[in-house]
Amino acid sequence: MTAPVRQAGVFAALCTLSLAVPLAGPRVGAAVAGVVLLGAYVITDGPLFDLLAYPGDYEDSRLYGLITFVLAAVALGLMATAASMPVAVFVGTILLVGYGNLGEQLVRLRTDGPVVRVVGFCLTAAVAAVAGQAITRSLAGDAAVSALPIMVFLAASGAFLAALLRDMLLRSDDPIVVLSVGLLLWLLAELQPTIGPTELLIALAVTVALGYTSYALETASIAGMLTGVLLVLLTTVLGGYGWFAVLVSFFAIGGLSTKFRYEEKTELGVAEDNNGARGSGNVLGNAAVALVAVLGYAASDAGLLPHEPELFLFAFTGSIATAMSDTLSSEIGSVFDRPRLITTLKPVEPGTDGGVTWQGELAGIVGAAIVAVIATGLFPEVSGGGATIIVAAGIAGMTVDSLLGATLEGSILGNQGVNFLATLSGALVSVLLVVTFVLG
Structure with a gap:
């Protein structure tokens, strides 16, 4: 057994001590944490x-990694005892991170392949999180079997987020992972999604298959794949298969458009890095607003927000229409000569921020129309007028993206920030048009 595996095993054993809270109460749990500290x-x-x-830790001869990890666990424990965080979420989160790390280290004994390591982490983490939730629920007298689908959903969501953060951060940043996963699972538990075992298995299978396909086709990096998998899973469970179809249409068409005449874009210096594989920043920049809309829809549907759920649907489709328009406009329009700066209409070099071509603008309009057609076919709330609103929102967001690129990108904003603000503007335009012409 190697040193990393032994260390991971000890940390997993320490994480198991979190069961002291449901077994003996928060006072005993606090005492155990104090002894470890x-x-x-x-x-x-x-x-x-x-x-x-x-x-x-060797520089100051102090176990700062363990100390900060325990403090993060204590912070979650306080939320579980003094706030409304379910104790099952607290225990599941701690076991998820601890045993997930052990699973990854065990996989490293046989292979150092990045995808296999991620799979090892996610599977072990999810199983440990389900076990922790089930034990906690059983000790409290709750029916753990009937709650299995929601426990698996929480465990899978937490495992994907933890794997993503660990890919982006350092191993010593596990306290950040613990707090982030715990807060996400707390939010998801409050939304109380209703999902059956069959629907959950289908959602997980399709989500994982699409994620691996995006990585295998080199349209997403490991971090981009994990980000997309998490977004698709949350969208499918909290929104439904219609929301899933709209989101995946963007990932699929947008990813393939990156490969459009890629060699030519490489020669022009406008191709995406990493052979076109999009990272987590790019995925989040284009889909973060959509995720917030999904969470808002679920919260509104659960009665936690007073607004109409349909507004969040139009915010979602408006943001995705913008992301699709902007991606197709950039990836297709960049291979044509003589782009013009959107603010002055003067010719600029290909790849200049804010440069547009009529071919790219046309591709962007088509992209927004694709989203509108899919939404019209899947959502009764989207009538003919609703489709027009989605197309208008996509065009407006694409235009905002170009304007920000010509004025603020590079000096104040990065590409991901521009994408986020553009998709946010598309969502807001969509909601404003619905409120004005449909609900008004």
């Missing part, structure tokens, strides 16, 4: 220190 503080060298230390 004291031990982490007094152990400054020796074999046990070497076993538990992260590389940065």
Whole structure:
């Protein structure tokens, strides 16, 4: 057994102590955490220190990694005892991170392939999270079997988020992972989504298959794949298959458009990096507003927000129409000569921020129309007028993207920031038009 596996095993065992809260109550759980913190503080060298230390801990001879991890767990524990966070979410989160790390290290004994490592982490983390939730529910007298679909949904969502954050951060940043996963699962638990076992299995299978396909086709990096998988899973469960179809249409068509005349775009210097594989920043920049709309729809449908759920549907489709329009406009329009700056209409070099071509604008309009057609066919709330609103929102958002690119990108905003503001403008235009011409 290698040192990383031994260390991961010890951390997993320490995470198991989180069961003290449902077993013996928060006072005992706090006492256990205090003992672990004291031990982490007094152990400054020796074999046990070497076993538990992260590389940065040796400089000051202090187990800062373990200390901050325990403090993050204590913070979640306080939310579970003093706030309304379910204790099952607290225990599931701690076990998810601890055992997920152990699963990844065990996989590393046989292969260092990045996808296999991610799969090992996610599977082990999800199983541990389900087990922690089930044990906690059983100790509280709740029916754990009937709640299995929601427990699996929470575990899978937490595992994907944890894997994403670990890919982007360092191993010593596990406290950030713990807090982020715990807060997400708390939010999802409050939304109380209703999903059956069959629907959940279909959602998970389709989500994972699409995620791996995007990575295999080199349209997404590992981080981009995990971001897309998490977004698709949340959209499918909280919104439904119609929302899933709209979101996936953007990922599929947008990803393929990146490959359009890729060699020519490479020669012009306007091609996406990493052979066109989009990272998490790009995915989030284009889909973060859509995710917020999905969460808003679920919260409104659950009675947690006073607004009409349909407004969030139009915000969602408006943001996706913008993302589709902007992506097709950029990827297709960039291969044509003599783009013009949108603010002055003067010719600029290909790849200039804010440069547009009539071919790209036409492709963008087609992209918005594709989203509108899909939405019209899937949502009764979207009539002919609703489709027109979605197309208008997509064109407006695409225009905002070009204007921001010509004025603020590079000096104040990065590409992801421009994408976020553009999709936000598309969502707002869509909602404003609905309120004015449909609900008004």
